[in-house]
Amino acid sequence: xxxxxxGRRFRYLRLSITDVCNFTCNYxxxxxxxxxxxxxxxxxxxxxxxxxxxxxxxxTKIRLTGGEPSLRKELPEIIKLCKQTPGIESVAITTNGYKxxxxxxxxxxxxxxxxxxxxxxxDPRMFHSITGHDKxxxxxxxxxxxxxxxxKTVKVNAVLMRQFNEPEFQGYLDWVKDKPIxxxxxxxxxxxxxxxxxxxxxxxxxSLKEKIIDQGWQRVIREKDAGPAQEFxxxxxxxxxxxxxxxxxxxxxxxxxxxxxxxxxxxxxxxSEYGLDLRDHLQEDDPExxxxxxxxxxxDKEATHYLHEGLxxxxxxxxxxxx
Ligand code: SAM
Ligand code: SF4
Numbered sequence: 625x626x627x628x629x630x631g632r633r634f635r636y637l638r639l640s641i642t643d644v645c646n647f648t649c650n651y652x653x654x655x656x657x658x659x660x661x662x663x664x665x666x667x668x669x670x671x672x673x674x675x676x677x678x679x680x681x682x683x684t685k686i687r688l689t690g691g692e693p694s695l696r697k698e699l700p701e702i703i704k705l706c707k708q709t710p711g712i713e714s715v716a717i718t719t720n721g722y723k724x725x726x727x728x729x730x731x732x733x734x735x736x737x738x739x740x741x742x743x744x745x746x747d748p749r750m751f752h753s754i755t756g757h758d759k760x761x762x763x764x765x766x767x768x769x770x771x772x773x774x775x776k777t778v779k780v781n782a783v784l785m786r787q788f789n790e791p792e793f794q795g796y797l798d799w800v801k802d803k804p805i806x807x808x809x810x811x812x813x814x815x816x817x818x819x820x821x822x823x824x825x826x827x828x829x830x831s832l833k834e835k836i837i838d839q840g841w842q843r844v845i846r847e848k849d850a851g852p853a854q855e856f857x858x859x860x861x862x863x864x865x866x867x868x869x870x871x872x873x874x875x876x877x878x879x880x881x882x883x884x885x886x887x888x889x890x891x892x893x894x895x896s897e898y899g900l901d902l903r904d905h906l907q908e909d910d911p912e913x914x915x916x917x918x919x920x921x922x923x924d925k926e927a928t929h930y931l932h933e934g935l936x937x938x939x940x941x942x943x944x945x946x947x
Pocket of ligand 2: 691720
């Protein structure tokens with residue numbers, strides 16, 4: 625089991641499989657994907673070595689992310705290899721939903737267990753203005769297809785922003801009244817590229833928490849290793865609400881995840897200064913050496929990020945690492 629110097633245990637790996645994204649979300653890639661790093665993303669055989677070694681070190685859950693992971697044509701193959709790796713119990717994806725209607729069947733067939741879809745507005749015009757794409761109806765159809773295919777865990781991620789979708793807060797709560805979906809409000813995070821945007825648009829997660837508690841939502845007690853999200857249920861709602869509040873006091877103490885970038889760098893924190901290269905080890909067939917390297921590097925994981933001090937580390941935008 626991977627454990628750091630602060631006693632935090634890591635069974636959860638977020639693996640980015642591409643930096644590329646086709647959306648231009650205003651808080652993430654407002655100018656679109658810039659091809660300023662080599663597009664030499666981890667090959668399928670390297671991903672297999674990585675996942676096998678993490679599983680041997682106690683990882684039970686993999687989330688595939690990006691950029692936009694559905695832009696990788698080998699995605700079903702990657703889902704399948706993760707799912708077939710001994711020790712991996714759950715394979716999840718975070719997607720903008722662009723390819724859901726055409727691909728969800730192949731992801732489910734490959735063994736996908738859970739899916740987070742980013743939907744930053746329930747109004748098609750606002751969705752278009754935030755993401756740059758007129759795809760709201762199609763993404764919603766894709767979610768219905770996933771539920772119809774029997775996918776048990778479907779979550780929707782939404783970033784509320786003062787100048788854009790803040791007025792939709794109540795509409796989102798009402799939306800999960802009769803939908804078996806967990807809606808997760810992710811507090812807008814400051815990154816290297818969105819400093820001004822952040823100042824204009826940040827809404828504190830704590831203020832959202834107060835509002836939902838006032839409306840009778842109750843906090844769910846989660847398992848110790850469940851991660852930093854807070855979850856809430858309501859007797860009148862089938863769906864749940866999740867809050868991801870990176871600026872809240874104890875956020876980092878419940879950190880349960882490690883991240884590997886599409887270029888094979890281990891990131892000990894979403895906001896670390898740089899990633900630690902695993903690529904040489906991924907190209908050799910020496911799982912023991914790779915495992916030792918991961919254990920060794922984990923010794924450098926710090927207690928917390930420095931977002932409170934306004935420091936964003938080397939993270940220019942979250943498409944670099946997948947959130
Ligand atoms: N492209 C996929 C998507 O959008 O779902 C996966 C990658 S995206 C970086 C993962 C998540 O990070 C999305 O839910 C997105 O809303 C969130 N995200 C991106 N930039 C963010 C920021 N600055 N603050 C908060 N959340 C952010
Ligand atoms: Fe792309 Fe996801 Fe970033 Fe939007 S949030 S630009 S979909 S990587």
